[in-house]
Amino acid sequence: MASNGEGAVGVIGNGPVGQTTALLLARWGIPVVVLDNRPRRDAEGSRAICQARDVLDVWAAVGAGRLADEGVTWTTARTFHRDRELFAWSFVDRGRSRLPACVNISQVRTEQVLDQAIAAQPLIETRWAHEVVGIDQDEAGVTLRCRTSRGEVGLRVPYAVACAGARGEAVRRMLGVGFDGRSFDDRFLICDIRVELPGWETERRFYFDPEWNPDRQVLIHPCPDSTYRVDWQVPAGFDLDAEQAGGRLDARIRQITGERRYEIVWKSVYRFHSRHADRFRVGRVLLAGDCAHLYAPFGARGLNSGVQDAENAAWKLAFVLRGWAPPALLSSYHAERLSAALENLEVTSRTMDFLVPRSPASGTWARRSPPLTRAGPSRDGRPAARPRCRRLACWSPTRRCATRSARGSRSSGRSSATDCSRSPAAAPTPRAPRWG
């Protein structure tokens, strides 16, 4: 027998998209029941770290404004090809907004802050350990059947939002939704590393084909609490346990940190996909977030666009439930959010084709080499390609560093009694570019 949600909207999945959907609905005065199959929140890993201004704005509106304050606002984005810095650009000017263009903050912290906002919201009820195993619809509403430790329980609601994430295959299957697309062979090794790196605290660094990760890319993002999120692109079949046991993980990290003390806060290997649901609305159920689309992570469009789904779904459901708009309004949810997903997929797929060519022999690889090799001077007049010591952990201009003589050979990754061994305090702070 289905219990009555008393007009509550059912949200399937208590990830950040489900949390945001619930908070937005409650802001419109709509009661919500959030169902999740996990027993509780597991606080693990930075995952989606880079949140854009419009998303911070949504979170501020639902009582989670501290995410913008706690996150690291980056001022500079630096891009390198092998050992040359190609260009840098900055985000210093906020224009007329009180919010930064984007901040870096771990998904764990984002979910904690959203949970605090939910705890302060009497219209939201959270039910952990409720796995949705059946979705039945009729003209009047939706019955969500949940597997719990007390047996199967039902929840009768007028509408539901499926925010079941990338692993929400079962929910998509129950709704009869296809999820076509492409999965990439390469993986990303992701580590959150706590370390002091003076001068790097507000800089994002992207390395194409560095000598210390040949033929692939590395991305370094500053996060709060002196933590850096590092993504190394690695080949299919990469074995993290073997990497760690063989000391290669430490060697990788030391290419960045040098001899400084560091702590690995979290590590994981991540496979990326480009997929989307063929329908974003099935009758009285709307699909949002990773349950509806998966993008390659470059461009940070995953969670950012999931929050935009949540905002679109919440106001439309609220208008229909309050009688301010006819149910036909919900059709526009599919049209608008599918269009957004297709645009995001196009941009991220093109980015991935440039960043992750399928093989050196492929046309994409050939196409990307000339622009990287030719990269011209930066707009502030400085030469774009500023040769540096080949060891990343060394901040020396090449002319001052003894490893200059080793040009052409691979760095050992070990410290030496040259400029490479300078203390962090002596490391020059990178110059802030003058243009925005």
Ligand SMILES: Cc1cc2nc3c(=O)[nH]c(=O)nc-3n(C[C@H](O)[C@H](O)[C@H](O)COP(=O)(O)OP(=O)(O)OC[C@H]3O[C@@H](n4cnc5c(N)ncnc54)[C@H](O)[C@@H]3O)c2cc1C
């Ligand atoms: C290792 C890793 C690294 C990542 N890095 C990045 C990154 O750098 N940038 C980026 O943008 N994104 C990244 N992501 C993706 C990012 O974490 C997701 O985009 C984000 O979590 C999506 O939020 P969501 O709420 O849609 O789904 P989720 O966070 O997956 O939440 C879905 C919830 O639904 C629940 N659920 C599923 N099925 C059911 C069911 N049948 N009944 C009840 N509950 C159910 C799940 O338990 C889960 O709690 C990363 C992900 C991982 C795993």
